[in-house]
Amino acid sequence: MPRKSQISFEIEALLYSRPIPWDRLAGVLDSAMRAGAKELRVKLLLSETPLPRMLASIAGPDSGRLRQFYHHTDAWAGHLQGRFGRERPITVQGSFFVQKHPKYPRVWVLVTDAQTDFLKRPLRNLLRSLSDRPTAPILRTPEIATLLKYLEARQSLQPVRVTQLGYRSRITSAGATKAVERDRKWTDLGIAEAFADAIEAGQWVTDASVEYKADGYRTAHAKIGRYGVFTFAVRCGSALESFIDPATRLANDWYDFLRNRERAKPTNFRSRPFSITFDTPALGSIEHVSLLRAALQKLPSVSCSVLHGNPYFHVAMLDYQDGSTYEVLVLDPASITVIPQGRTTVRALQRLCAQIFADFREGRLLEIEHAAG
């Protein structure tokens, strides 16, 4: 039985010693799993500023919070640790690498064999501390379903079963002060069936876990999270190859949709509003609009000034994380219009959309068509 340190050494050698060519990524990650990695996590990040440059600028020497393994123009690897907790501090640490997607240069793929806590704590804090903070894409329910179907198509005759579904749904009880409830179900359903049930029940999926056969016989697990986090257990090659290219395309499209909407000189200071459109009249009553207002006011570090409440809803928002300003307008019971103003970053709009999806309802992002008279 190999020692734990030997397993770690092999995994580190496979994952963090040198950049991995894109066409070999799935194979290398599978090798890492065969070498003993229990789970691998792949996170998609969006950044116009090269992440390796930012990480290299803050990495310390051999010891310290962030330690660099290698730095290339389009790739970086290192080890990160952080201490958490006051009374009984614990150290959470892990290694990771990040490299640019060859086709979508704004999409960066981060891979780590560390546990979930590593992503949620030291890694999240690290990314937030970067001078040009990267953002994460948001994968909507139909997009998560589509990615899983790619895996199903690849598996041909072997089934892919949904084993766990995290979701949110609207609370319709009279007198409720919360708009949304969260739940999770453990199940054994086909992909189409699991998502059809969710959509029919008015739910939107935040994460989905599946079980499938890897190498023809081995039961492997994969999970897709709304914010572009993929978790693989046992094996990952075929799942990764099924997900990664369409997911990075979706992430790139997400970024492209949200960028360059602010008032700027090149567009003669014309804003490019967009709508978040729902399949139902989610804003068909004053009560519903109040729930949206409550969701917007929960955004941390964002002021939400109600310019008008009824019969139309109009708020001015200022995001104090980067000085972004935009307005949110409701003139239609089935959509929210977002009007970017003088400075509106992709990050600020992503935060807004994430908050609306999390605490109000998931919707589709659409361009505002030409006005009618």
Added chain:
Amino acid sequence: MPQDKLTFIQRLHDAFDDYYQSVIGLHAFTHSCTWDDKTKQVRSASHSCIPRRMDRTIGQETSEDSKAKTQHSDTVTPDGVVQASDAYGIVAEMKKNFNRKSEEETFEQLKKYDGDLVGWWTPNERIAGHDIALLTGLPTSTAATDAYARWREAGNSFQRPFAIVEFSLHTQAKVYMHLHRVAGQLSEPEHDERLRQSKQIDVLHLYQLFSRWKFMDNEPPILFMLVHVYEHTLPLFAAEGDFGREGATHPVVEVSAEEARNKMEEQFCRRDNDPRQFQLPRLAWVQKALDTLVEIGVASRVVKQKSKPKYRVEVRLRKKDTKEYFAERLFALAERKQKKHAAGEKQVDLFPNES
């Protein structure tokens, strides 16, 4: 004397709404005048300007030898001027809350547009014919119509076609802007008939109206200026990286009134390098807003030698709803001023457009 807090703040909110809806209503009407229902597009030869400086011929003198004629003119500034075609235009005046007490002044003002106006988008800046429109909100359209009837009964009339158009926002599943011609008549039969039957400005266009246009020639209420200066303008003077840094202080900006005004204009007003177009917002409005920020303790003045005074503001989250925050601070300011007024000092009107 400031009323109780609730009433005072409600007045601030009402004035805010009145102004903003007046801007939207004015732009909606001018859009309606330029819209071609057949092609479903804005007419390519149309122009509009809110507000616009026009010259009005008011008389003519002939010299003693009957050879030289001198035309006298003055300048008028309608709230909105629309040229629907090379031969037809409309001059609009906005009175959202039509005031019976000043109805004579209103019609006198409109009468000034009832002549040969120079300043159209034609080679000689003249046009074959133009209409005059009075825009008013739904609650006071009857008062406006009655006032017009009284004015006519007194022997007055317009030479040019005149119409009163009421506007209002309605909800019927979606929100619509209604334009309804309630008196008089406009020259274009199809457009006039649509307005007579109550025209709905579609929600798709309302998005454009709400997203860009914030000002017209009337002075906005102070709460309106404070919100738009603080939320939309001042943050633009700080770098993106100055916000949200861990452990760092909030960004501090130093701006002059001119700098803030220019920034607001590029964001919220159209500039076509047209000498007849006004600079909006006016410098005095922005100056007053910045001075008020000083008075309520949100800004301080920075006076440096050989340069214009600037205002120093720390841009930080003061309260979740900035509009509510400023409303409360204005009430506190009004209370302080009321005490000073009682002691004989002059009080500044926070509601300049109310009468």
